[in-house]
Amino acid sequence: MGQRRRLVRSRRGSNLFVGDEPFDGTVVRILTSGIERLPSPFEGRARVRVQAGNDWDALVAYTVREGLAGIEAMSGIPGTVGAAPVQNIGAYGQEIQETLVEVELIDESTGEVSVVPASELGLGFRTSVLKHHYGGEPLRRAVILSVTLDLADVGSAGRIVRGDQLRRALALANDDPVPLAWVREQILGIRASKGMVLDDDDPTPTAPARSSRTRSSRTRSRAGCRRSARAGRSRPTSTRSR
Numbered sequence: 001m002g003q004r005r006r007l008v009r010s011r012r013g014s015n016l017f018v019g020d021e022p023f024d025g026t027v028v029r030i031l032t033s034g035i036e037r038l039p040s041p042f043e044g045r046a047r048v049r050v051q052a053g054n055d056w057d058a059l060v061a062y063t064v065r066e067g068l069a070g071i072e073a074m075s076g077i078p079g080t081v082g083a084a085p086v087q088n089i090g091a092y093g094q095e096i097q098e099t100l101v102e103v104e105l106i107d108e109s110t111g112e113v114s115v116v117p118a119s120e121l122g123l124g125f126r127t128s129v130l131k132h133h134y135g136g137e138p139l140r141r142a143v144i145l146s147v148t149l150d151l152a153d154v155g156s157a158g159r160i161v162r163g164d165q166l167r168r169a170l171a172l173a174n175d176d177p178v179p180l181a182w183v184r185e186q187i188l189g190i191r192a193s194k195g196m197v198l199d200d201d202d203p204t205p206t207a208p209a210r211s212s213r214t215r216s217s218r219t220r221s222r223a224g225c226r227r228s229a230r231a232g233r234s235r236p237t238s239t240r241s242r
């Protein structure tokens with residue numbers, strides 16, 4: 001961990017370009033998993049502490065099942081929970097910084113484990129102090145061990161969707177409440193229609209629509225990306241607000 005060149009590679013590597021030449025450094029592969037539900041100091045909210053190697057989308061699926069709102073629009077983003085704060089992942093107007101409370105990390109210079117509040121991570125649009133920008137050194141060299149989020153405890157009933165970007169994506173014309181599960185289903189459908197959902201069982205690499213990367217880089221950096229557009233949109237099954 002003390003070596004100058006170190007590459008943290010989560011289980012997925014979905015945001016990494018790996019060259020063909022040998023890598024002179026240490027690769028840390030994070031395979032921890034687990035979601036712990038905690039009370040929130042705020043009324044009507046709940047916290048989850050999640051191990052860094054946990055699959056991000058599995059976490060989103062869990063929160064939706066539990067009726068916890070705040071990350072449902074980030075359904076289908078490939079990768080692990082530990083990598084999510086590194087570039088402040090986001091989609092359709094939601095970003096992890098809106099719900100991130102703190103991360104537990106191991107500091108590479110001291111080897112110490114500490115809990116760092118989100119406010120000290122320099123979170124911005126797809127960036128943080130932990131991010132390697134185009135192979136450069138991050139401002140803070142650390143490995144995230146766990147992530148704590150604070151989410152709204154809304155239950156399974158419908159709620160009014162806020163945020164223009166998300167409302168546009170969901171084609172919501174009015175303030176009818178919709179359940180979290182419906183939002184997740186729609187987002188997964190939209191992402192799949194753009195080839196933005198990875199499938200480990202499908203070896204065929206497919207470019208996401210917004211990428212400007214070269215084909216060879218994409219091919220090396222992905223296990224597979226399936227284009228599986230869903231036909232049409234279903235209607236929400238609940239309109240009860242909570």
Ligand SMILES: Cc1cc2nc3c(=O)[nH]c(=O)nc-3n(C[C@H](O)[C@H](O)[C@H](O)COP(=O)(O)OP(=O)(O)OC[C@H]3O[C@@H](n4cnc5c(N)ncnc54)[C@H](O)[C@@H]3O)c2cc1C
Pocket residue numbers: 007008009010011012013014015016030052077078079080081082083084086087088089090091126130131132142143144145195196197198208222225
């Ligand atoms: C098809 C596709 C769609 C995508 N859609 C989106 C999107 O909508 N929104 C979005 O924000 N991103 C998106 N991404 C980017 C990617 O999903 C995210 O960056 C994700 O967080 C990467 O997770 P990973 O576990 O694969 O990280 P990796 O690719 O393995 O690592 C990414 C970086 O984070 C560092 N890192 C990883 N884990 C840790 C850790 N525990 N501690 C410290 N550093 C760590 C690595 O060293 C590396 O620098 C997409 C990527 C693909 C391929």
